[in-house]
Amino acid sequence: MGMVEGWQRSVADVNNDILVNTRKPHPMFYVALAASLLCVVLGGVFWGIQITRGMGVAGLNSPVYWGVYITNFVFWVGIGHAGTLISAILFLFRARWRNSVNRSAEAMTIFAVMCAGMFPLIHVGRVWVAAYWMLPLPNTNNLWVNFRSPLIWDVFAISTYLTVSLLFWYMGMIPDLASLRDRMRGFKRLVYGVLSFGWRGTAQQWHHYETGYAFLAALATPLVLSVHSVVSWDFAMSIQPGWHTTIFPPYFVAGAILSGCAMVYTLLMPVRWMFRLQDYIRQEHLDALLKLTLLTSSIVFYAYAVEFFVAWYSGNVYEQEIFAKRLHGDYAFYFWVMVFCNCIFPLVFWFKRLRMHVPTAFVVCVLINVGMWFERYNIIVSSLVEDFLPGSWGHYQPSWTEMFITLGSFGWFFFWFLIFCRYFPIVSLSEIKLIMPKPMRSQSSARQAGGD
Numbered sequence: 001m002g003m004v005e006g007w008q009r010s011v012a013d014v015n016n017d018i019l020v021n022t023r024k025p026h027p028m029f030y031v032a033l034a035a036s037l038l039c040v041v042l043g044g045v046f047w048g049i050q051i052t053r054g055m056g057v058a059g060l061n062s063p064v065y066w067g068v069y070i071t072n073f074v075f076w077v078g079i080g081h082a083g084t085l086i087s088a089i090l091f092l093f094r095a096r097w098r099n100s101v102n103r104s105a106e107a108m109t110i111f112a113v114m115c116a117g118m119f120p121l122i123h124v125g126r127v128w129v130a131a132y133w134m135l136p137l138p139n140t141n142n143l144w145v146n147f148r149s150p151l152i153w154d155v156f157a158i159s160t161y162l163t164v165s166l167l168f169w170y171m172g173m174i175p176d177l178a179s180l181r182d183r184m185r186g187f188k189r190l191v192y193g194v195l196s197f198g199w200r201g202t203a204q205q206w207h208h209y210e211t212g213y214a215f216l217a218a219l220a221t222p223l224v225l226s227v228h229s230v231v232s233w234d235f236a237m238s239i240q241p242g243w244h245t246t247i248f249p250p251y252f253v254a255g256a257i258l259s260g261c262a263m264v265y266t267l268l269m270p271v272r273w274m275f276r277l278q279d280y281i282r283q284e285h286l287d288a289l290l291k292l293t294l295l296t297s298s299i300v301f302y303a304y305a306v307e308f309f310v311a312w313y314s315g316n317v318y319e320q321e322i323f324a325k326r327l328h329g330d331y332a333f334y335f336w337v338m339v340f341c342n343c344i345f346p347l348v349f350w351f352k353r354l355r356m357h358v359p360t361a362f363v364v365c366v367l368i369n370v371g372m373w374f375e376r377y378n379i380i381v382s383s384l385v386e387d388f389l390p391g392s393w394g395h396y397q398p399s400w401t402e403m404f405i406t407l408g409s410f411g412w413f414f415f416w417f418l419i420f421c422r423y424f425p426i427v428s429l430s431e432i433k434l435i436m437p438k439p440m441r442s443q444s445s446a447r448q449a450g451g452d
Contacts, residue, residue, distance in 0.1 A: 019180065019429075025422055026274035036415040043408010046401045047122060055125045057401045064384045064396035069123040071376045072406055075259070076116035076413075077158065077231055078252070078372065081224055082260020083109025084165055086289075087172070088220040091213075097288040099431040100281045104271065105264045106169040107424075111416040112263075113162045115409045120154075122405060150233040157230040161223050168216045174199050174209065175430040228256045235379065241318040242383030245310060251303040258296035258342065259372035262365040265289055267417065269362050271426055280427045283356055290355045293368070297346035304343065322383060330395065331382040334374045341371020 050057050060067050083105040090098040121127045145152050178199035181192035199205060232252035235243040265286065272281045311323040326335040345364050348354045355361055386393045420426075 019183065019425060028270075028274055029418065029422065032270070033415065033418050036411045036418060039407050039411025040415055041408075043405045043411060046404040047408070050122075050125070050401055050405070051127070057399060059397050059399040059402055061394055061396065063387055063392050063394055064381060066123075066380050066384060067396055068377070068398045068402040068406055069119045071373065071380055072409055073116050073119035073123075074231055074252075074376045074380075075373050076112045076119070076409070077228060078256035078259045078376075079263050079369075080109040080112035080116065080161070080165070080260065081228060081253070081256035082264050083107070083112075084161075084168070084220050084224050085257055085260065086264065087168060088217040089224065091217045092221065095288075097285045100285045100427055101264060101268060101289060102431070103172070103424075103428045104268055104426055105260075106165070106172065107417060107420045108260070108264060108267060109165045110162070110169055111413050111420075112260075113158065113165065114416070115413050117158060117162070118409065118412075120151075150230065150237050153230050154234060157227045161227045164216065164220050164223060168213075168220050171209070171213055171216060172428065173424065175201065176425045176428060179429055180425070224257075225253055228252045235383075240383055240387060241316070242322040242379070245307070247303060247306055247310070251300070251307075254296050254299040254303060255342075255372060255375060258293060258300055259369060261289055261293040261296065262368035262372070265293070265361065265365040266369065269358060271421055275421070275426060277427060280432060286361070287352070287355050290349050290361055293365070294346055294349040297342060297349075297368070301343040304339065318388060322386065325386070326378065326382050329382075331378060331385075334378045334382070338371050338374040338378050341367045342375060345371075 058067070058069075083102075086098050086105040087102040087109075091102070174196055177192050177196035178201065181189055181196050184192055229249035229252065232248035236245060236248040238244060268281055268286070272278060308323055311319045314320075326332065345367050348360065348364060381396050385396060
């Protein structure tokens, strides 16, 4: 799915249109940046309070030893999945509609994984200790991390995913950074020159670039399935009622792609408007993205149904009680918000008129992100509050500290995404030029071809 017929743009027009963000951003850009920084400051203040006063300011208790922080960790890891999916898998399948949205999706992946990596450190409290003891380094006490723990598997999976995604994102930008270098003067030209690694666009450079890019795409593709499967094992490898199930890996992967696709759409709509990129991020590209969102929403809907069927069919009274109380217990509100946002509201995408209606699609995608956050909260908290021992049952309520730190993570994510939009091409210049309509042949050549 490329550019529409009759689309008339030269190479110079493409450069001018796409690189408009590097010259003079829209005034709303600064409003969004200021709001993001405010959220970051609020989150940093409350994190500082938690560090100085201890974990008692959080709502964590026994038996709920995981709460909002681990909910945020799983949520942000999931958000980071669609970038690799759109960029790597769709590249291998030569889906041309990805060319207009892949750059923003790749950037979203990097910044979402950055947010996810913070929350295990925030969760343990003494971050200066955790950052050291989570690494498998020799020490004088001869203490090593537990390699049989899924939490350590997370460290390797997330770090590998971040490394490959960062290389994939950066390598794809090298030709575009060279285009920026050639348009800049002074210090900016020096910076972009260093970042572009002396790219000149020779045939040999393009050969190595295309080979390396395809290799990284093939390497990144298994990560889409493996990383969130490993995250799901944090839960599925335990014997906790509500967690001990084999459906978690595909269920988590589908949910991650759903939330990631919804976030890509949520980010692209204001960016498309602020930088006037309607000719490049077209409705048909967004329509394809919403169809993928609808597909993953249907898979998630099926996974919810299977979870309840397995709980009923197993005959395990503990499992049955967990799922019964999700329907009408203390955490029923979170469950029904999850179901409606992830399964019911996305059904409007079956209708093309509603998919093409930007306000409706935007609101539904925002609601999907809300629902996916509540899904992670529902899985973690409603399973922990009641285990095998009724005497240890409890209740969990997030504290203001946890909520403001969560708000700060969203500010952190949007801050870096806005910085990316300000200084780098939002749409891939090189890939757009590859799918541009070819120059018209002479009339005589056209008549000859027609006669043939």
